Amino acid sequence: MKANLTALLLLLFYVLPGGRADVRLSPVFSSNMVLQRDVPSKISGWAASGETVVVKLGGKVIGHASGAGAITPWTVTLPVFSAGPVPDLTVEGNNTITLTNLLAGDVWICSGQSNMEMTLQSGPWCTYGGVRNATEEVAAANHPQIRLFAMLSKQPWAVCAPESAQSFSAAAYFFGRELAQRLQVPIGLVQAAVGGTAAEYWTPRSAREQWPGFPSALENARRFEREQKPVIEAYEQWQKQVTEARRNGQPVPARPPEMTTALYAKFSAARATAGTGKLYESRIQPLTTMTIKGAIWYQGEGNVDRAAEYADLLTQLIGGWRQAWGQGEFPFLIQQLVNFNGGPATWPELRAAQQKVVKSVPHTGLAVGIDIGDPDNIHPANKQEVGRRLALVALREVYGRAVVAAGPRPLDSRFEADHVVLRFDPGDQQPGLVLQAGTDTGFEVAGPDGKFEPATVEVRATTLTLRTAKVREPRAVRYAWHGNPTATLFNRAGLPAAPFRMNAQNASPDGK
Known part of the structure; x- marks a missing residue:
């Protein structure tokens, strides 16, 4: 029902000004567009119920469809195009639409x-x-x-x-x-x-509904919005004032004090869940x-x-x-x-x-x-x-080209009594790792207490050795694990390593 309503609203907004019954295309189809190459593509739109729709390519008929009214679209499959220019597409019904300057790509x-x-x-x-x-x-x-x-x-x-x-x-x-x-x-x-x-x-919405926790999350979100309605309304009014102030080059008013940081986080989560x-x-x-x-x-x-x-x-x-x-x-x-x-x-x-x-x-x-x-x-x-x-x-x-697309990737780790050894795939045909000089290496090591300390780094081919005098029994390591970290590790193509962390119990990186 919701999908049909959405389609109808889009149709009224885009397609049927003045309530005309002419054949119309979905707004994603127009002159100057690119049609997907190397596979069958399609064109679709709406027409009056029973109206015959004829699609021509370069003047030659390539498909027919029958209109089914304002809700159900008609669709015609187009031939497979190689990359390059595409002949004009003509759609005929009670009226005629011609798309020009088309490309396949x-x-x-x-x-x-x-x-x-x-x-x-x-x-x-x-x-x-x-x-x-x-x-x-x-x-x-x-x-x-x-x-x-x-x-x-x-x-x-x-x-x-x-x-x-x-x-x-x-x-x-x-x-x-x-x-x-x-x-x-x-x-x-x-x-x-x-x-x-x-x-x-x-x-x-259908994808979220497959998650078992979604119904209860949705109910909690709606309950929160009901209980916090006055605060939410005050916040939304403040947002309008902020927009107006910025438009006029005036100082931005302070956020309502009742909308605390913690409450705002709950508000954002509830609004997002309800708006799924x-x-x-x-x-x-x-x-x-x-x-x-x-x-x-x-x-x-x-x-x-x-x-x-x-x-x-x-x-x-x-x-x-x-x-x-x-x-x-x-x-x-x-x-x-x-x-x-x-x-x-x-x-x-x-x-x-x-x-x-x-x-x-x-x-x-x-x-x-x-x-x-x-x-x-x-x-x-x-x-x-x-x-x-x-x-x-x-x-x-996607295209199977032999290009370097990623930076160094940790393969495994070895935790020793006073240091950690990390082995990397550099992600590049050129061997070796590039560690940018600086006092902050971006690497941190933690001991049994879980407290991370900055580490020094020694580079040898595709391995790094991490040490810090503050940690005698390394148990975990992480790299670039901050909002604005120091990024120091690259390959010779200039691409950075992604943030990661690993521990002695699981010597392979898990991204967690």
Whole structure:
């Protein structure tokens, strides 16, 4: 019932202005779009019940469908296209729609929260936008083989040019630019991201309902919202005042004192649980009519207070999306949270959860960015490297290219009386590890008391030896295990090691 309601609302919003009964396409299909290459793709829309829909490719009929009204879409399967130009597509019913300037290539969904939403250039579309060298990057964004579509922007697909790229996701743009340059095939980028959102909003309700604890969690969330209604209303009023103050360049008012940090964490969790699936239904579900290559995901800041739940939640999200698309286990690539100084102490746990998902869920990949954040800005400007590293993961894991896509990875450990020896896979064809000089190595060792102390590091080929005079009987080791850690360990390709920890009882890294 909810899915039908969502479809109807989207149809009324996009498709049937004035209540006309003409044949209409789903808003994800328009001129300038990229259709997925090398596999059968599809086109869909709505038509009056019983209306005959004819689809033509270059003037030749390739399919028929029958309209079923405003709720049930019609669908026509298209032929398999090789990478390159596609003849015009014409859809005929009571009216005629022609899609021109089409390409066949690879289509990627680009989703998450504010760091995926952040745009190349700052503007009314995104006040926290603006990457490094933004003016130069926007001026150079002439890539006819890249096409851009922002979900619910009310704008059709656009050819990548300075005018269209400036207000598009920076992380997605740089990802697509790298792929297009390396693969020499058209790339379609679909932006579906909303700042400040938790993963629950993006997870299909049906996927969450398979978790046994969801019904009780939902009831608890609704009870909390009822009991704390006055505080929540005061907080929401304050949020409006903050928005207005920032718009007018005035000082931001203080947060209501009754909304304590602890209460805010509970409020965020309750709101996210009660809102399960809302953004999936409005931003993602309408995209499932498209055939895609895969998805990239940059999110997690909105779940750091519930890091212990994140691995299960993201696993449910990925499974739910894959089931909705019906394309099997399509690639799902994750940008690990970068370094930041202002987050809660659970940022390392959230990063570990992201690593756990990649280890346990097939056809996923992780781009590590522990060295490219801005300690004082949760929206770091270096989205060039975010996009490049996600593209490297795609090139290796999805396209089978022989590229270096990851930094050093710990293989095992040996705990001795006064030191620890770690052995690494450098992740590079060039042997050896690179440890950047500095007083803080990023490595810590703990004894039986569990208290971690900074360690010195000796490098020899692909092994590290850790020592500290403060710990005589090492029992555990960790690396970069802070919100804004010192990242020192790289391979010769310049890619960093991901944060990790391990102990003497389990000498292999477990990401926990």
